[in-house]
Amino acid sequence: MSEKHEYPFQNPDLPLDQRVEDLVSRLTLDEKINLMCQYQDEIPRLGIKPYKHGTEAAHGMAWLGEATSFPQPIGLACTWDTELLQRIGSAIGDEARGFYKRNPAINGLTLWAPTVDMERDPRWGRTEEAYGEDPHLTGKLSSALVRGLQGDDPFYLKAVASLKHFIGNNNEINRGDCSVSIDPRNMKEYYLKAFEIPFKEGGAKSMMTAYNSANGVPANLNTDVNTIVKQEWGMDGFVVSDAGDVLGTVNDHKYVDTYKEAVALTIKAGVDSITDDHDISKQAIRDALAERMLTESDLDRALRNTFRVRFRLGEFDPDERNPYASIDESVILKPEHVQLSLEAVRKSVVLLKNDGSLPLQADKLSKVAVIGPLGGKVYRDWYSGTLPYAITPLEGIMKQLSASGQSVRFASGCDHVKLKAKASGNYVGLSADEKRTLVADKSIADEAETFEVTDWGWNGHTLISSSNGRYLTTDDERVTASSEHIWEWFTKEMFHVRHDQGGAAITTWNDRPIRVDKMSGELSVQDGSPRDADGFEFEKVEDGIRDAVDAARESEVAVVFVGNHPLINGKETIDRPDLTLAESQERLIKEVYAANPNTIVVIVGSYPFAIPWVDEHIPAVLYCSHAGHEIGTALADVLFGKYNPAGKLNMTWYSSVDQLGEFMDYDIIKSERTYQYFTGKPLYPFGHGLSYASFEYDEFQLDADRIAESGTVKAKLRVRNTGTITGEEVVQLYTHVEGSRVKRPLRQLQAFRRISLSAGESAIVEFQLRATDLTFWDVTRERFCLEQGNCHVWIGASSSDIRLTGTIAVEGEQVPARNPQATIKAINYDDYEGVIIGENTEGGSSVIAVAPTAWIRFDDVAYGSGVTSFNARVSGKYGACIEIRRGSPTGPLVGSCELLNKESGWHTVSCRAELHEGTESLCLVLKGELRIGSFQFFS
Numbered sequence: 001m002s003e004k005h006e007y008p009f010q011n012p013d014l015p016l017d018q019r020v021e022d023l024v025s026r027l028t029l030d031e032k033i034n035l036m037c038q039y040q041d042e043i044p045r046l047g048i049k050p051y052k053h054g055t056e057a058a059h060g061m062a063w064l065g066e067a068t069s070f071p072q073p074i075g076l077a078c079t080w081d082t083e084l085l086q087r088i089g090s091a092i093g094d095e096a097r098g099f100y101k102r103n104p105a106i107n108g109l110t111l112w113a114p115t116v117d118m119e120r121d122p123r124w125g126r127t128e129e130a131y132g133e134d135p136h137l138t139g140k141l142s143s144a145l146v147r148g149l150q151g152d153d154p155f156y157l158k159a160v161a162s163l164k165h166f167i168g169n170n171n172e173i174n175r176g177d178c179s180v181s182i183d184p185r186n187m188k189e190y191y192l193k194a195f196e197i198p199f200k201e202g203g204a205k206s207m208m209t210a211y212n213s214a215n216g217v218p219a220n221l222n223t224d225v226n227t228i229v230k231q232e233w234g235m236d237g238f239v240v241s242d243a244g245d246v247l248g249t250v251n252d253h254k255y256v257d258t259y260k261e262a263v264a265l266t267i268k269a270g271v272d273s274i275t276d277d278h279d280i281s282k283q284a285i286r287d288a289l290a291e292r293m294l295t296e297s298d299l300d301r302a303l304r305n306t307f308r309v310r311f312r313l314g315e316f317d318p319d320e321r322n323p324y325a326s327i328d329e330s331v332i333l334k335p336e337h338v339q340l341s342l343e344a345v346r347k348s349v350v351l352l353k354n355d356g357s358l359p360l361q362a363d364k365l366s367k368v369a370v371i372g373p374l375g376g377k378v379y380r381d382w383y384s385g386t387l388p389y390a391i392t393p394l395e396g397i398m399k400q401l402s403a404s405g406q407s408v409r410f411a412s413g414c415d416h417v418k419l420k421a422k423a424s425g426n427y428v429g430l431s432a433d434e435k436r437t438l439v440a441d442k443s444i445a446d447e448a449e450t451f452e453v454t455d456w457g458w459n460g461h462t463l464i465s466s467s468n469g470r471y472l473t474t475d476d477e478r479v480t481a482s483s484e485h486i487w488e489w490f491t492k493e494m495f496h497v498r499h500d501q502g503g504a505a506i507t508t509w510n511d512r513p514i515r516v517d518k519m520s521g522e523l524s525v526q527d528g529s530p531r532d533a534d535g536f537e538f539e540k541v542e543d544g545i546r547d548a549v550d551a552a553r554e555s556e557v558a559v560v561f562v563g564n565h566p567l568i569n570g571k572e573t574i575d576r577p578d579l580t581l582a583e584s585q586e587r588l589i590k591e592v593y594a595a596n597p598n599t600i601v602v603i604v605g606s607y608p609f610a611i612p613w614v615d616e617h618i619p620a621v622l623y624c625s626h627a628g629h630e631i632g633t634a635l636a637d638v639l640f641g642k643y644n645p646a647g648k649l650n651m652t653w654y655s656s657v658d659q660l661g662e663f664m665d666y667d668i669i670k671s672e673r674t675y676q677y678f679t680g681k682p683l684y685p686f687g688h689g690l691s692y693a694s695f696e697y698d699e700f701q702l703d704a705d706r707i708a709e710s711g712t713v714k715a716k717l718r719v720r721n722t723g724t725i726t727g728e729e730v731v732q733l734y735t736h737v738e739g740s741r742v743k744r745p746l747r748q749l750q751a752f753r754r755i756s757l758s759a760g761e762s763a764i765v766e767f768q769l770r771a772t773d774l775t776f777w778d779v780t781r782e783r784f785c786l787e788q789g790n791c792h793v794w795i796g797a798s799s800s801d802i803r804l805t806g807t808i809a810v811e812g813e814q815v816p817a818r819n820p821q822a823t824i825k826a827i828n829y830d831d832y833e834g835v836i837i838g839e840n841t842e843g844g845s846s847v848i849a850v851a852p853t854a855w856i857r858f859d860d861v862a863y864g865s866g867v868t869s870f871n872a873r874v875s876g877k878y879g880a881c882i883e884i885r886r887g888s889p890t891g892p893l894v895g896s897c898e899l900l901n902k903e904s905g906w907h908t909v910s911c912r913a914e915l916h917e918g919t920e921s922l923c924l925v926l927k928g929e930l931r932i933g934s935f936q937f938f939s
Contacts, residue, residue, distance in 0.1 A: 007046070012317040016155075019311060023048075024303050032299045033285050035306070036267075038240070038275045042105075051310065052108035053240055053273045054162065057149075058115060058129055058383040060341075060628070061095045061332075064107055067385035068095060068337040068628075072566075072606060073115060075348040075625025077131040077650035078689070080730040081754045082144035088344060089148020091337045093158040096149075097327035109313050110160040110206055110240075111149060114142045116194050117169045117210075120673045122651055123576045123663055125172040128381055128566060128606035128625065132650030133674040133686065135190055136749045139197025146202035151324060157205065157312045158324045162240060163198055165210035166219060166229070167191055171664060172575045176245070176252035179213035180666045181836035184827060185742070188777035188784070190668060192224075196233055205237030205309050209271060211245050211252075216839030218253050220245055225270035238272040238305040246276045259284035264293035272302035333388055338630070345627040345634035347728075350647035351690040357600060357619040359641025359692055360557060362404055369555035370394045370410045371548045371592055373454050373585070374563045374604040379626055380487060381566035381606065387629045393561050393602065396632030400640045411551040413560075413588040414455070416466065416542035418448045421516050422503050422535035428523070430467050430481060449481070450541050456568045457582025459496040462486065474508050479523035491567040497538075498530065505533035545591050552596040559639065560592055563605035566626050570607065579610035579657045586613065593617060602635060608653040615683055623649075641692060646728035646754070648689035648798065655683045669743055670831070675799045676745035687749070687798035693727030693759070696720045697795060697803035708811040709786050713769045717795055717804055719755065720762035728756045733767045734794040734802070737774050739787050741815045741860075742830070744776065747799050769793065771810075778815055779828035780860070786812035817862035817919050820937040826872075826924075829856040833889070835926065840933040842873065842906050847933075849880075849926035855889040856932075861922045863915040866939040870895050870913035875906045876930025883925035884913050891923060899930060906933065913937065 005011045009023035026046060027035070034041040042050040056062035059070040070076065070088055079085070092111070099107040115130040116138060131138040142163065151158030168180040168191055182191060198204045207229060210219040217223075220241045229235050249255050249262035256262050263274065263284040274281045288294040314322030331337070351358070360368075370376075370393065378390035391399075398408050419428040427448030450466040463472040465481035471493040473483035486493045495514075496507040506514045508525055513533035517524045526532060552558035562585040570576035580586070581603075590613070593599045601614055602622045614621060622645070624635060637643040652675050654660060659680050661671040668674050675686035699718040707713050721727055733751040737744050751767040771786055778785035791810050796802035818824065826847040827837055834851030847856055870884055876899050884895040895913030915937070926932065 010047070010316060012321055016308065016311055019316075020304050020307050023307055024300050027303070029289075029296055032296070032303060033282050035303055036274055036285060036299060037278045037281055038273060039278065040306070047316070049315065050105040051315070052106055053110045053306070054112050054275060055096065055099075055108050055110070056383050057092050057096060057111035057113040060092060060385045061099055062383045062385045064099045065386055066333060066388040068333050068341055069380070069385050069387055070341050070344050071348045071627035072128040072381060072625040073130055074128050074132070074606060074650065075627055076344065077137065077141055078350050078625070078647040079344065079347040079754070080137070080648050080752055081347055082140055084344060084347060085141050085144035086148040087340060089145040090151070090158075091148075091340055093149040093151060094327055094331040095337070096159040097324055098329045098332040101328045109157075110162055110309065112162045112164060112208060113149070114145050114161065114163065114198075115165070116142050116163045116198060117165055118191050118194050119651060120170055120666065120668050121660060121663060122579060122608045122654070123657070123660070124170045125570045125575045126572050127570070129383065133652065134650070134676075134749050135194035136197070137650060137752070138194045139201070142194070142198040143202030146198050146204045150203065150205065153323050155312060156314050156322045156324060157309070160206050160237065160309055160313065161202070161204045162206035162208050163195060163204050164208035165242060166195060166207055166225065167210060167222065168214040168666060169210040169212055170666070171212070172573050173663070175211045176248050177254070178664070179216050179838065180664070181838075182214055182666050183829070183837060184779050184782070185777045186667055186669060192228065195229070199229065199233045199235050204235070205312075207235065207239050209239065209241050209245065211242055211248065213253060215837040215845045218245070218249050218255050220249065220266045220271050221255070221269045223269060230270060237309050238302070239270050240273040241266065241271050241275050243275045246271070246274050247280060260287035260291065260293060264288040267294060267298050267302055272305040341628055342630040342634055345624065345630050346637060346643045348624060348627065348647050349634060349638045349645045350623040350649055350688075351645040352621040352623055352684055352688070353615060353618070354690055355619045357598065358639065360639050362401055362406065362640050365401070365406055365556050367407050367409065367555045368397065368401065369551040369558040369596070370397055370408055370561070371551060371558055372413050372561035372588065374602075375559075375561035376410060376412060378629070378631055379566055380628070381626060382489070382572055384628065390629045391632035393632045393635050396634070396636030397559065397639065399633070400636045409551045409555060411548040412452065412454075412544060413548040414544040415453050415538070415540050416450050416544070417453055417538045417540055418450055420537040420539060422537060423516065430465060453538070455582055455584040456494070456565055457584065458569055458577050459498055460494050460568050461497045462493055462565070462568070463495065474525055476508070476512075476525055479514060479525065486565065486567055491571075494568050496530065503535040503537045505530055506536055507533050545588055548588060549591050549595045552592045552599065555596065556598065558592050558596045558599045559602060560589055560599060561602045561604060562589065563603050564607070566606050575663070576607065579608065579654060581609055581611060589614060589618070600639070604631070608649070608651050610654055610656050610683065612655045612683060644692045644725055644727045646689065646691055646730065648687050648730045649684055650686070652678060652682045652686045653684035655681070676748055679746070685798050685800035687730070687732050688800070689730070689798070691723070691727045691729065693721050693723030693725055695727070695729045695757070695797065696722045700795060700804040700806060702793065702806045702808060704808065706809040706811055707769070707771050707774070707791070709771055711771045713808055715767045715769060715793060715795065715806070717765055718762050719757065719765055721757035721759055724759050726756065726758045728754055729797065730754045731765050732796055732798065733769070734796070734799060735769070735774065736792045736794070737787070737810065738789045738792070739776065740789065741778070741787060742776055747794065749799070774810060779830070780815060780818050782828070785815060786810065788812040788814055815860070817860045818858060820861050820863060820867065820922070821939070823934050823936045824858065825934050826856060826932040830859040831857040838931060840931075842933060844933070846875070846931040847926075848931040849929070853889075854926040855923050856926070857888070857921055857923045859921045860919055862919045863917055863937070864939070865917045867915045867937045868912060869910060869938045870897065870935065871908055871910045871938065872897060872935035873906055873933040874899060874909050874930055875904070877928055878902045880926075880928025880930040882909070882930070882932065883927065884911075885923040885925055886915070887921050887923065889923050889925050899928070
């Protein structure tokens with residue numbers, strides 16, 4: 001007998017869309033409004049439980065208590081291992097279910113991960129959160145994580161992956177109100193491609209919009225959410241806004257004047273769930289409905305998307321039908337997950353350089369020096385979970401050597417100091433209740449507190465009390481030694497210390513001056529500028545570098561651990577000031593190396609670093625991201641050869657910031673960003689990573705010598721481990737297409753595979769190259785084009801270490817010349833100078849002149865006979881003009897249009913423009929304040 005259900009939506013045997021439609025139809029308007037925000041209301045009469053959209057899970061479940069922690073996403077990407085990423089995703093999905101079982105109203109199953117943003121510039125403060133500079137690598141790894149998170153059941157979802165942040169999000173500077181300029185080729189070939197793969201191949205069921213605007217339009221209003229993500233890519237889940245960005249459409253972007261406009265435009269643009277102040281957002285929805293900016297059907301559409309996902313999570317079905325419903329809290333931190341975390345850290349470690357110093361041989365060492373501020377600490381970033389334990393690199397190395405009786409000496413390289421107020425001569429000490437006070441009698445030196453000072457560069461310091469082991473911190477009124485760790489949205493344990501000949505001024509995390517209260521003697525935070533801070537003398541009790549040098553000199557090998565703190569100088573809201581290590585760390589490495597040339601440097605960091613001196617002088621260099629509780633075990637395993645490293649860089653490591661262009665330039669093609677277009681010599685190339693084994697590539701075959709539209713070519717090769725130990729190799733396939741119409745990538749990753757081979761073992765590796773992989777976005781016809789020419793196929797161990805080559809003929813098309821008598825969008829230029837792309841309120845985007853010398857060039861324009869006039873849709877200031885020139889910005893002038901309309905808004909300008917029959921480039925030189933949407937020639 002079939003089970004009876006009060007409502008059709010409760011019947012799990014009905015089609016999903018029918019159930020969703022039935023549920024939404026039974027909601028009152030007020031109930032619908034109350035379901036439009038992140039925390040969805042309970043509706044008891046329909047059996048709808050309270051539900052939260054959004055739980056952080058970038059590299060493990062975050063903010064919910066102790067959970068398994070995996071390497072930061074930048075570290076996960078260095079594994080180049082899709083199978084591993086899927087297993088990690090599955091473990092995170094399991095633990096999400098465990099936390100959901102603990103508290104389903106708060107611990108939701110829609111997870112805000114992975115971060116798919118393209119990292120075209122490594123100075124981005126959130127570089128740690130994403131998968132690198134290549135859309136193929138990012139897309140494939142993200143897809144694997146998504147598949148693991150969401151599970152493999154054909155209907156039920158273990159959890160839901162929300163890809164973030166759509167789109168063009170690679171800066172923290174003014175992220176809430178800035179607009180990034182991205183032309184059609186960059187958008188289609190680079191920024192969108194990374195998101196397309198995890199939607200189409202990974203089946204991601206959710207997405208988050210970004211804080212920034214793209215081409216003048218706030219991301220939560222981007223029409224691509226509907227037209228590309230939902231329609232073209234077929235995403236059938238829901239879209240969520242980032243925290244605060246819907247109201248930020250008014251508060252930050254100043255795009256509209258009222259919250260009712262903001263929520264109406266956001267929901268119509270395809271955002272289905274608002275992550276913002278609930279009371280304000282819900283009232284704004286009511287106001288928008290009352291003024292017919294929104295209709296109830298707009299809410300219905302959004303709620304169908306959110307409930308389509310909630311149904312597939314099994315919320316409305318009997319547990320016995322859902323294979324994931326039985327997962328409980330016992331999965332959190334289960335041994336298999338912890339072991340997987342250790343495996344992930346090992347696989348993520350990149351051997352940047354090795355002259356034979358590694359691996360270390362424990363049985364031939366008697367004394368090892370572990371040095372550096374990252375040697376005795378394990379730090380977590382903002383999106384880390386609570387660590388149940390943490391093995392530091394020092395502990396990992398000591399464990400490796402404990403059985404053989406070797407000694408390990410540790411030196412952090414950090415000074416231990418006493419702080420003396422210059423004005424009074426009194427020392428800073430600890431009161432009984434551990435508040436900051438000044439010792440009244442400066443002669444009582446043993447009551448003066450000693451602090452370990454870590455210099456993170458760019459004036460950023462942390463200070464730890466020697467008496468209680470706690471960080472100096474502030475509540476923005478007083479300064480106390482009371483923080484057990486560094487982990488909050490605002491890093492209030494970081495102090496700016498500015499030294500000069502007369503001492504040092506100390507200011508807080510937000511650069512407010514610290515003064516000595518004359519009455520209480522406490523350190524207090526004042527309003528004012530850094531110059532208003534009291535002066536302090538830093539009296540060294542222990543010289544950190546001298547201690548490190550002594551340790552290095554008396555040891556056979558010195559292992560120096562340097563890098564960054566994940567919440568200082570580069571994080572969410574803060575972009576990095578440079579690519580270098582902190583100057584103090586560079587100095588530490590140099591002094592240790594001078595004392596003991598047998599020095600190894602291990603960089604533990606959230607992003608690439610510029611370390612040319614280190615690369616030139618240090619015998620062996622390792623890189624590892626911040627990686628959670630097992631980082632020390634994994635690094636020690638690699639250092640002592642118990643694990644053979646095989647990680648590969650997911651980003652180019654540059655020699656200097658001088659090799660990068662302007663930070664906010666999102667055009668990777670013209671500015672020659674990333675390994676795809678970079679013409680300089682990198683410090684370490686994309687895909688680079690060494691091994692203790694060696695690998696030989698041979699027997700390369702392509703199963704065809706040409707490729708046509710919809711076709712494929714298979715590449716096959718043999719890889720042999722010619723070393724003496726088991727090792728893994730990441731085989732990488734790149735292409736370079738010789739094109740005549742546009743500038744193509746110098747090299748482009750098309751496929752990769754991580755394989756494990758024992759000594760002497762070989763394996764056949766096969767890749768499939770599709771014709772669609774070789775296309776580019778043709779701006780003249782606004783579609784992808786397979787262009788006729790040759791494609792070079794390169795197989796190697798990195799983007800610069802190519803071992804095998806081949807060539808295939810591409811049987812494509814030749815892009816026809818532009819027809820100037822058809823409407824040409826201004827943004828579909830071939831080259832430009834002094835312009836950005838912004839909004840066109842008539843639809844689409846426009847080109848905006850932002851420099852005195854501004855022009856856009858259109859190549860291969862075919863003029864027929866009798867072309868005599870030019871029209872353009874423009875908006876700008878009276879007196880601005882467009883010069884029409886042949887060939888180049890300084891070529892022959894054939895016409896000039898001046899803006900004579902004093903009214904604001906878009907209008908048409910026209911002028912005479914006689915062009916001779918033929919095909920050539922056309923330049924529009926833009927003078928004055930104006931933007932152009934489109935243009936056309938007439939006979």
